[in-house]
Amino acid sequence: MAGGVGSRFWPMSRTLFPKQFHDVLGIGRTLLQMTYDRFLPVCPRENILIVTNERYRHLVQEQLPEIRPEQILCEPYMRNTAPCIAYASFWIAERETDARIIVAPSDHLILNNDGFRRIIEVSLDQAEKSKNLVTLGIKPTRPDTGYGYIQWTDEHTSAVDERVKKVKTFTEKPDLELARDFIESGDFYWNSGIFIWSLSSILHALESHLPEMFKAFCDGAGMYGTPAEKDFIISTYGSCENISIDYGIMEKARNVNVVLGDFGWSDLGTWGSLHTHLAHDEHRNGTVGKHVLYYNCSNNVVHIAGDKLAVLHGLNGFIVVDTGDILLVCKKEDEQKIKQFVNDIKIKKGDEWV
Numbered sequence: 501m502a503g504g505v506g507s508r509f510w511p512m513s514r515t516l517f518p519k520q521f522h523d524v525l526g527i528g529r530t531l532l533q534m535t536y537d538r539f540l541p542v543c544p545r546e547n548i549l550i551v552t553n554e555r556y557r558h559l560v561q562e563q564l565p566e567i568r569p570e571q572i573l574c575e576p577y578m579r580n581t582a583p584c585i586a587y588a589s590f591w592i593a594e595r596e597t598d599a600r601i602i603v604a605p606s607d608h609l610i611l612n613n614d615g616f617r618r619i620i621e622v623s624l625d626q627a628e629k630s631k632n633l634v635t636l637g638i639k640p641t642r643p644d645t646g647y648g649y650i651q652w653t654d655e656h657t658s659a660v661d662e663r664v665k666k667v668k669t670f671t672e673k674p675d676l677e678l679a680r681d682f683i684e685s686g687d688f689y690w691n692s693g694i695f696i697w698s699l700s701s702i703l704h705a706l707e708s709h710l711p712e713m714f715k716a717f718c719d720g721a722g723m724y725g726t727p728a729e730k731d732f733i734i735s736t737y738g739s740c741e742n743i744s745i746d747y748g749i750m751e752k753a754r755n756v757n758v759v760l761g762d763f764g765w766s767d768l769g770t771w772g773s774l775h776t777h778l779a780h781d782e783h784r785n786g787t788v789g790k791h792v793l794y795y796n797c798s799n800n801v802v803h804i805a806g807d808k809l810a811v812l813h814g815l816n817g818f819i820v821v822d823t824g825d826i827l828l829v830c831k832k833e834d835e836q837k838i839k840q841f842v843n844d845i846k847i848k849k850g851d852e853w854v
Contacts, residue, residue, distance in 0.1 A: 501606060508769050512823055520532045524788070535604060535607075551574075551588050582748040583740045598700075622661045622664065627701065634757045634758070635696075639690075643680040647769075649691060652758050666756075771803075774786070787802045801818075804822045
């Protein structure tokens with residue numbers, strides 16, 4: 501899935517160039533390219549689909565030139581993850597009725613790729629043998645209010661591995677006090693937003709929990725992968741409900757497993773989350789940029805584009821981002837306000853800045 505905007509990562513992530521197409525770590529590979537690399541040992545190159553917005557087709561083609569044009573499925577409108585997954589599932593159904601599917605966002609960071617692949621293998625095995633919907637849970641390291649949480653239980657679990665648990669509840673982005681309670685309980689993990697299931701299982705779940713959406717995409721049978729697909733998708737998306745797969749299916753379904761993992765995952769949803777994965781100097785300043793000098797600074801995350809020289813003095817606990825045409829200076833503790841900044845900018849300055 502590569503169609504989101506990532507507004508909490510503004511001003512680097514913007515509508516015309518979202519964060520998945522950026523080299524946010526300064527290592528020479530974008531998040532989309534890193535995700536593609538991660539799945540090559542798991543899935544044949546020709547079976548990897550990129551679902552994105554039509555406006556980003558050229559960015560996908562530029563960054564993944566080895567992907568054939570027909571492997572890029574383009575959404576005409578942003579309708580959240582449920583329509584995205586439905587579209588790809590029906591497209592796959594025209595080609596392989598016994599498919600096993602991994603759904604992964606293109607803008608996440610995973611540090612331990614070997615550990616991730618081992619968890620994926622367990623998840624694929626569980627999805628095939630149980631016909632359940634499977635999601636990956638990440639062992640939390642802090643009471644983060646920016647993540648969804650999964651409560652798991654050992655009860656009534658038919659599992660292929662001890663790391664496979666039955667999902668008891670989903671909770672979307674709790675407040676800090678509740679997040680602390682979750683961490684202390686020990687039976688809540690972060691919701692990674694990575695899903696594994698068989699084609700038959702997800703189609704059955706769509707039919708059961710999102711029947712109108714299911715029927716809408718059913719009507720395209722025979723058109724997927726043909727010249728008629730584009731007009732059909734434009735028409736279908738125009739009437740499609742804007743809903744996430746979490747709300748639309750995962751929170752309603754009773755046959756959901758979570759596989760517990762700890763493989764250096766982050767959704768890189770905020771500048772603060774990026775800070776935890778950058779190399780730090782002795783004062784915990786995390787930097788992406790060629791020419792940044794610090795004086796009496798600590799615990800900052802700084803991202804400076806191009807060859808610009810930045811000199812910072814007396815900053816402690818700040819986000820500093822310079823994209824060339826936009827400068828953001830914000831306290832790390834207030835980073836959840838960035839979405840509000842973006843909304844204000846749309847009203848006061850226009851869409852060109854967001």
